[in-house]
Amino acid sequence: MSYCVNCGVELQKSEPRCPLCGTEVINPNELKEEKPIRPYPAHVEHLDKNIDRRYIASFVSLLLLIPLFTAMLANILVSKQLTWSYLVLGGELVLFTVFLLPMIARMPKILYAVIDASAVSVLLLLIRVLTQSSWRWFLLLGLPITLLTTVMCWFFAMMTLPKCKIPVLIRFTFALTCIGLLVVAIDFFISLYKNAIAWPTWSLYVLFPCLVLASSLLILNRRARVKEELKKRFYF
Ligand SMILES: [Zn+2]
Structure with a gap:
C-alpha cells in the first residue's frame, strides 16, 4: 500500500499520479512494472448542471401561466x-x-437587482391602483423600503x-450592521408615514444586538489563531 508524498492520500498501485493533488508517484520498487491498468473508467462524463437548471426554470415559468390564466378566467367570469x-400577475412577476x-x-448582478426592484414596485403599484x-x-413606505432592501441584497x-x-x-460584520441599519430605516419610514419623525424605538432592539455581534466578529477577526481554527472547521 502506498501513500501520496504530498497530501498523504492512499493510492492505488496503478496510479501514476495522485488523484487528489496530482503529485507524481515514484515508487522505486515498482519501476520495472509495465503500464498497469487503472481501476477507473477512461472517459468521464461531465454533466452541464447549468443547462439542467435552465431547463427546469423555464418549465416552472411555463407552469406559472396555469394559475395566472385560471385566475384571469375566474375574474372575467365573475x-x-x-x-x-392583476395581483396574481404582479405576484408571479416577482416570483x-x-x-x-x-x-x-x-x-x-446589478441588472438582476434593478429588475427585481422594478417587479416588486410594479406589484406595489398594482396593489395601490386596485385598492x-x-x-x-x-x-x-413601499418604494423606499423596496429600494433599500434591493440595495442591501445586491451588496x-x-x-x-x-x-x-x-x-x-x-x-458577516458588514451584513449584520446592514441588517440593523435597514431595520432602523424601516422604523424611520413608518414614523414618517405616520406624520411624525420620531427617535427610532422598536428598531433599536434589533440594531443593538446586531452591532454587538458585529463588533465581536470584528474582534475575532483580529485573532489569527481563532480565524485559522474557524477556517479549518467551516472550510472557508
Ligand atoms: Zn496527493
Missing part, C-alpha cells in the same frame, strides 16, 4: 372584467424575476462572490 387577477430569471438568463388607496403609503450578493477578497468575518 366580475366581467380583469380586476384582482419569476427573483427566483427563476437568475437560472434562465446570465447577466450582471384605490392613497399614494402616500406607496411613496413613503450581500457582491460579498458572496468568490472573487470577493474581504475576510469572511468582516463580511
Whole structure:
C-alpha cells in the first residue's frame, strides 16, 4: 500500500499520479512494472448542471401561466372584467424575476437587482391602483423600503462572490450592521408615514444586538489563531 508524498492520500498501485493533488508517484520498487491498468473508467462524463437548471426554470415559468390564466378566467367570469387577477400577475412577476430569471438568463448582478426592484414596485403599484388607496403609503413606505432592501441584497450578493477578497468575518460584520441599519430605516419610514419623525424605538432592539455581534466578529477577526481554527472547521 502506498501513500501520496504530498497530501498523504492512499493510492492505488496503478496510479501514476495522485488523484487528489496530482503529485507524481515514484515508487522505486515498482519501476520495472509495465503500464498497469487503472481501476477507473477512461472517459468521464461531465454533466452541464447549468443547462439542467435552465431547463427546469423555464418549465416552472411555463407552469406559472396555469394559475395566472385560471385566475384571469375566474375574474372575467365573475366580475366581467380583469380586476384582482392583476395581483396574481404582479405576484408571479416577482416570483419569476427573483427566483427563476437568475437560472434562465446570465447577466450582471446589478441588472438582476434593478429588475427585481422594478417587479416588486410594479406589484406595489398594482396593489395601490386596485385598492384605490392613497399614494402616500406607496411613496413613503413601499418604494423606499423596496429600494433599500434591493440595495442591501445586491451588496450581500457582491460579498458572496468568490472573487470577493474581504475576510469572511468582516463580511458577516458588514451584513449584520446592514441588517440593523435597514431595520432602523424601516422604523424611520413608518414614523414618517405616520406624520411624525420620531427617535427610532422598536428598531433599536434589533440594531443593538446586531452591532454587538458585529463588533465581536470584528474582534475575532483580529485573532489569527481563532480565524485559522474557524477556517479549518467551516472550510472557508
Ligand atoms: Zn496527493
